[in-house]
Amino acid sequence: MAHTDVTNVPDFTADRPDSTKNPNSRSRDSNIQRKMFSYAAMFAGAVVATTGTKYALKSFVMPLAPTEKTLAEGTTEVNLSSIPEGKNLLVKWRNKPLFVKHRTAEEISRERSVPMSSLRYPERDEDRVQRDEWLICLGVCTHLGCVPIADSGDYPGGFYCPCHGSHFDASGRLRRGPGAANLEVPNYKFVGDNTVIIG
Structure with missing residues (x-):
């Protein structure tokens, strides 16, 4: 066809x-x-x-997002009036240790005068604090996660991790040792003169 x-x-x-x-x-x-x-x-x-x-x-x-209750538990309120000048308070925040340090005028002046060239991880002291007299940072060494000892080490007013010898100054900046970074500064805000909310 x-x-x-x-x-x-x-x-x-x-x-x-x-x-x-x-x-x-x-x-x-x-x-x-x-x-x-x-x-x-x-x-x-x-x-x-x-x-x-x-x-x-x-x-x-x-x-899968965190509930309001979980988010509320993620914040910690600290009363600053109970921390004398020159002393450090260790609090628990999200199952981690947290340093709240009341710095002296001498410590503030000393940390502000540190040349950036001497720091392994350069960070100005002014950029690490919201109020000059208060340093708030995680108490977890940036090497292997140990808890440093406050007011110890080679740098006055600083932190020392005895596990492997990391030294941090009174601004929480790594000055010596195997640490991988400066001590972490969490999010926080001041409420009035004597209260800070972390998280």
Whole structure:
């Protein structure tokens, strides 16, 4: 059977879009009209996908976020009036030791005068404290996580980790030893003159 034997060829002219009925028109002239349905379908699909993603996040991911109770337990309030000048208070914050040091004017002056070139991890004292007289940092050595001893070591008013010999100054900056960084300063804010909230 040859193609010439087919005499009743179906005509789909009635089903074709008006923009494609003229055989002399160029394809690019009717490109937008022909693809409008595809664009609309893609847009609708994107809306459905976005809505589905939002629902999935809300239903499956958000329950994994910490509860309000957990977030509340993540903060610690410290009464600063009980810490004499020159002394250090060790408190527990998120199961980690935290140093709250009431620095003397001499300690502040000494740490401000330290040249940056002498520090392994240069950090200005002013950038590590919100109030000059209060240093708040994690009591976790940056070498292997031991707890340093306050007011000990080769740097007056500083911290010393006896495990492997890391020395930190009164600004919590590493001065000697195998520590990998300065003592970490957590987020905190002062509430009034005598209270600080950590976390």
